[in-house]
Amino acid sequence: METNYPKFTKEMKKTHTILFPDMLPIHFDLFQSIFEKEGYKVACLHNSSRKVVDEGLMHVHNDACYPALLVIGQFIDALKSGEYDVDHVALLMSQTGGGCRASNYINLIRKAIYDEYPSIPVVSLNFSGLEKDKDAGFKLKLKDYLRLIYCAFYGDILMNIYNQVLPYEVNVGDSKKLLTSLASKIKAQIGTRKLYKLKKNTKMIIDEFSKIKINKTDKIKVGIVGEIYVKYSPLANNHLEDFLHKEGCEVVVSALMDFIMYSCDATIWNHDTYKNKNKIAFIYKIFYKIMYRFQKKINKIITSHSDYEPFHDFERLKALSQELISEGVVMGEGWLIPAEMAALVEGGCNNIVTCQPFGCLPNHIVSKGMQRTIKKHYPKANIVAIDYDAGATQVNQENRIKLMLSNAKLESMDNK
Numbered sequence: 001m002e003t004n005y006p007k008f009t010k011e012m013k014k015t016h017t018i019l020f021p022d023m024l025p026i027h028f029d030l031f032q033s034i035f036e037k038e039g040y041k042v043a044c045l046h047n048s049s050r051k052v053v054d055e056g057l058m059h060v061h062n063d064a065c066y067p068a069l070l071v072i073g074q075f076i077d078a079l080k081s082g083e084y085d086v087d088h089v090a091l092l093m094s095q096t097g098g099g100c101r102a103s104n105y106i107n108l109i110r111k112a113i114y115d116e117y118p119s120i121p122v123v124s125l126n127f128s129g130l131e132k133d134k135d136a137g138f139k140l141k142l143k144d145y146l147r148l149i150y151c152a153f154y155g156d157i158l159m160n161i162y163n164q165v166l167p168y169e170v171n172v173g174d175s176k177k178l179l180t181s182l183a184s185k186i187k188a189q190i191g192t193r194k195l196y197k198l199k200k201n202t203k204m205i206i207d208e209f210s211k212i213k214i215n216k217t218d219k220i221k222v223g224i225v226g227e228i229y230v231k232y233s234p235l236a237n238n239h240l241e242d243f244l245h246k247e248g249c250e251v252v253v254s255a256l257m258d259f260i261m262y263s264c265d266a267t268i269w270n271h272d273t274y275k276n277k278n279k280i281a282f283i284y285k286i287f288y289k290i291m292y293r294f295q296k297k298i299n300k301i302i303t304s305h306s307d308y309e310p311f312h313d314f315e316r317l318k319a320l321s322q323e324l325i326s327e328g329v330v331m332g333e334g335w336l337i338p339a340e341m342a343a344l345v346e347g348g349c350n351n352i353v354t355c356q357p358f359g360c361l362p363n364h365i366v367s368k369g370m371q372r373t374i375k376k377h378y379p380k381a382n383i384v385a386i387d388y389d390a391g392a393t394q395v396n397q398e399n400r401i402k403l404m405l406s407n408a409k410l411e412s413m414d415n416k
């Protein structure tokens, strides 16, 4: 097979639309505006019919993990939909830079599309210097990375508070409407200094959500943890958050920034432990310190200005994980999954759905594989591990979650 793949040239910035797969609807909407501000034409893909899975099955080897299958299926389904001029599109994929397959999706995508669409460039978005030579026309500047970080924090704050208000709103639709309008306000700040007013914007989000009329009844809290793509993506987890809301639960989803800090921490740990010459570790150390300071600042604002739950403190997550698993387990989501489960139970959210994609060895070990250890340390933990793959039925997944919810209801009745 030809390996001289097409590059994304500077000229293409004006002529091509860059397609990227959805994962976190709130965050990715903000990220899209950052790319647009820089003059790129971009489109976040939301196609989610069965055709996506079928295209994935047809174009990806069945050894590959389910997220790879879905992402590639979504791209190919979009290319075939007739909605885009295939002579003027490029595909964008993020790469974590770790040892997992997520870093290698890009080559799977190229292989999958090459026969039918040999001239479509596949562009990489990463913080690790990967694919440097390939995408002369797609270059993000320091200010863009800064905007991405701020928007990741704002996405987390919006998602966190929205999830705490939605189940209790008196007028159905109020929280969703507010979420959209607050996201638009943040998007309008991109390119201005206002975006960097973390304190002001956090307070603004809190104040606006506090105006929503709520009826704070007793609801079962359910935490969602797991592999990053199936945990967040409604396409991958069959709209798990919506399902839990319909079942009358309050959903707790951890922050994207936890994963970003975990990825930094993993690189630093590898560098310090194996004394490798990875220069990026030095930058990550500074970056990590700044991110952690931001997180503490946001948590302080949330706790001092509202009754909303703040984010898990990242250093606390790390400390919790060290009682359960080695810090050296950094493949896939590594120690972060057991840490999040422990933090949820510690914070009073005993009910947990842990999402695992088919073909994902690392996350089967650190989520399903850690269930027993978690239960030993936290006897109240009520965990259900759900597998997501092309053959699993939604009914079966939801029935298993309903069983976990019945245990939660019995437990809450016992405690009354």
Ligand code: SF4
Pocket: 065, 066, 067, 068, 100, 101, 102, 103, 227, 228, 331, 332, 333, 357, 359, 360, 361, 362, 363
């Ligand atoms: S963590 Fe698992 S699902 Fe995610 S890219 Fe790696 S193998 Fe695939």
